[in-house]
Amino acid sequence: MPIPFHSLRLLLTALDLAHTTRCRPGRAKPSGLVLWDSSSVELGRPASSLPQMGCSSSLPDRNAGRLDGLNSENSMATDSKNIRVKLVLLGDSGVGKSCIVLRFVRGQFDPTSKVTVGASFLSQTLALEDSTIVKFEIWDTAGQERYASLAPLYYRGAAVAVVVYDITSQETFKKAQYWVKELQKHASPGIIMALVGNKGDLHEKRAVSSQDAMEYAEKNGMFFIETSAKTANNINQLFQEIAKRLPRASS
């Protein structure tokens, strides 16, 4: 489905107008992965000195410091076994992005559709077998067209992008491909991308074959998984797979 770029651009222009200071691309650090490091904890930094990429966790020194400054457990969270990672979910509206997140974070599934506005922020920690603890900071973005122009706000500096489509809708699969292309162009290099076919419980209505999706994912260096937020099938596996692929801090 072609996206009417002119309209998105215009909305983006409005956004830009709202900025008091514009972001220069050069200032964004490419790495989205944040390792908690005691040397990076800086308390009491004035808010006005927040970097442009405040919406991301791409700048470990300040963001980590600020957050840790408010959490008393920060001292124990400074070893290299703790990984904090920014993850963004993208995809057409109604494919179940919020449902995946809520299933993962709260173990809940709410069949009534709740349209996400802008983006919701949730976090969840996952302990791996090698005793690494991964804290996901998840940006669950709205799928509506009017928010498409705002996506960079949320995926800038992300270490992981989860692109979701609905296996019962070819259209959402096309939209997913649009997001993959957009991420390849504009996201941090080295971003880990996952292609997720959701609503696996509705396989009798399947419109996108696993084979096609798998081939597409392989071609684009993504890993592919089919999930069902409703039955919780593969939801934890999705995040465990992501966690396994995260680069580890060298000693």
Add this chain to the structure above:
Amino acid sequence: MDSDDSVTDPEAHRPDPSLDAEATVEQMGSLTLGEAGDAAGAERPVGNGFLPADFCAVAGEIEVVEEGSPVSGDLAGPSSLGGPGACRERSGRGDALPSPSSSGYAGERGSSGGSSEIEDADDRETMLDDWSSGKRHPDEDDGSVSWRKRKKHFFILSNSGKPIYSRYGDEHKLAGFSATLQAIISFVENSGDRLKFIRAGKHQVVFLVKVPIYLVCISCTEEPHEALKRQLELIYGQMLLILTKSVNRCFEKNPKYDMTPLLRGTDAVFSSLIHAFSWNPATFLNAYTCLPLSYSTRQAASAILQDVADSGVLFALLMCKNKVVSLVGTQKASLHPDDMLLLSNFIMSSESFRTSESFSPICLPRYNPMVFLYAYVHFLDVDTYLTLLTTSSDSFYHLKDCRIRIETVLVKSNVLSEVQRSMLDGGLRVEDLPLDSSLRSRSLTTPELSSSQTGIGGPSGLWHFMYRSIYLDQYVSSEFSSPISSSSQQKRLFRAYQKLYASMHDNGTGPHKTQFRRDEDFVLLCWITQDFELYAAFDPLADKALSIKTCNRVCQWVRDLENEIFLFGASPFSW
């Protein structure tokens, strides 16, 4: 008959305003509407300005059509306003050819029996808060009988006639109907004129032109057209809140641009706003209301919000449902009551805000319709939410920190529990209006105001009031007392207030100072001074002199309680 009930009260500008009961009764005596239930008079629209012309378009070419006159083929005829889209027979058969003489929109003639069912259903749904689930009846279109019987339609369309939003039915199926509305508007515009509204029997069609957007309301609710126009303005504002005015540029490049995808998923927002048009006084009073709290509690909330605002937050707003707990803005920035109404409607009607903290672009149309601000929204409990607005798209983590700080302080200082308690306790009750001794002695000698009657309402038959402080842009309204406990009675009172407001602010005949009006449902009393506007409803049998005295006491009571029911110290409103 029409400039019936409004009198100028020369006393109103005294430094300590109080209505002089005797003098005002004298003045009002000759001006009061038929007291013994003059039904015809009471049911007339209050708007004094628009008679004798029912159809008040300024266009010279459009003929004035009186209610009930024969249907004409002219564009302005009461029944042809729908043109091809609406000129179908009531049987609702498919694509009938445009037929100027067919019965008109929603066929108000000779169908009262048949139409009542759906109109009742319409009401019932409103009461059941069905609006929250998004669009109602998406399968309908202008060919459906049920669609045409809806009491109140709202449409947004582009000036090329493309549908953008419809309260009922699928926008895309309403393309023909939209094109017809566009044709009517542009027909008048082409003659260098502007269409304000059309009256057609019971129906009013009200237009609002915000090039390249047109907004239309078709209603048979007997609300004054000024009120409907204001509702269209709010709907337009709600659209801007979601998209900003820069959406206009889409139409500059492509006049045929289809805007519906940009508003996808916002049906619940508009439904809830339209629902507010029949219960929330803020939709016509141009004011917001505060949750009653002790002065120190509100001060505690304001102090922590101020702290945060000083760190680069444009506005910090703590609200409980539609009521403000505290509001703080940076210097010189002020939040318009309309923006607060639209913002709180947007937040409360979007379920996703309740799930987790959010960071979303929103536009405050009265603050700056061209740009997005960024709103950090977090629900502290089921009804209480904190909104932090900033101009910087990168402030999420900062605002998150601010919220954590605010929440900690609010919990520690018991503000949150006080807020919950106040929600449970409710607002001012007319039963609690302090008695003054002179009135008590008098009411003892007045048989119809014996204690058995004051048991169902406040003193002297006071049922309800709303007090709007002009300088603060805030209003306070009492809880509904037992005589108006049912939702249909409350809606009737709401509509009566709405009419009262419109007639008091009518540019043609106003502004007025006082109005006393009696019909079979209520005695309504309105009193406007430089400082406040008071709207009060009494038992229909209430004594006029006592009502006026009671209004004075309500004003005194509100002044005595002002520290608890109003928010002071919010930056001065200067726009």
